[in-house]
Amino acid sequence: MSDLPALPVTFRPRHTRVVLLAAGAAIFAVITTVAFLLDQLSPGERLSFVFTGAILFAVLALLARVKVVADESGVTVVNIVSRRRLDWAEIVQVNLRPGDPWVFLNLSDGTSLPVLGIQPGIAREHAIADARALRALADARCARDPEPPRG
Structure with missing residues (x-):
């Protein structure tokens, strides 16, 4: 039974994980950047943009776990x-x-x-x-x- 993997072993979809986490980080970065580039936004509106980006990243991180x-x-x-x-x-x-x-x-x-x-x-x-x-x-x-x- 030498073809069995050594335990403990973790199986995960590596490519999917990389894509989801990279997309989440990029989305967060873009939304945060837009929030600070728009001068007409109030601090509360900027915070809501950043919060939305964080929520989107968290959802993608859940999918990647x-x-x-x-x-x-x-x-x-x-x-x-x-x-x-x-x-x-x-x-x-x-x-x-x-x-x-x-x-x-x-x-x-x-x-x-x-x-x-x-x-x-x-x-x-x-x-x-x-x-x-x-x-x-x-x-x-x-x-x-x-x-x-x-x-």
Whole structure:
């Protein structure tokens, strides 16, 4: 099992993160610059421009925070506004089907959890490799009973 990544490992959409944070910083800088270049604005109006730029940056930073952290005891899924800790035994299957916007984890309680930290948007091959690595880690750490035959 030498092809498994060393734990702990963090999966995140690096290109998307860079684009979102750079766009957020640029938007904040432009809005702040405009606020101070417009002489007819009052101090309160300037402050509202800066505040709006900060809010836009914060929203893009929230979108950029998505990740999956795998360690010896399980997986932490950090999505836009939520964080969920899972034991390895809770993960039944790791899915990234063609056309999926991100990985989905099928869980032992019958639910499915979206994992925005692995998304094939900008870097498809990287996301596929990350999904395979997470699947291999889950398979290596979970003893699963074979499914009973259907019939």
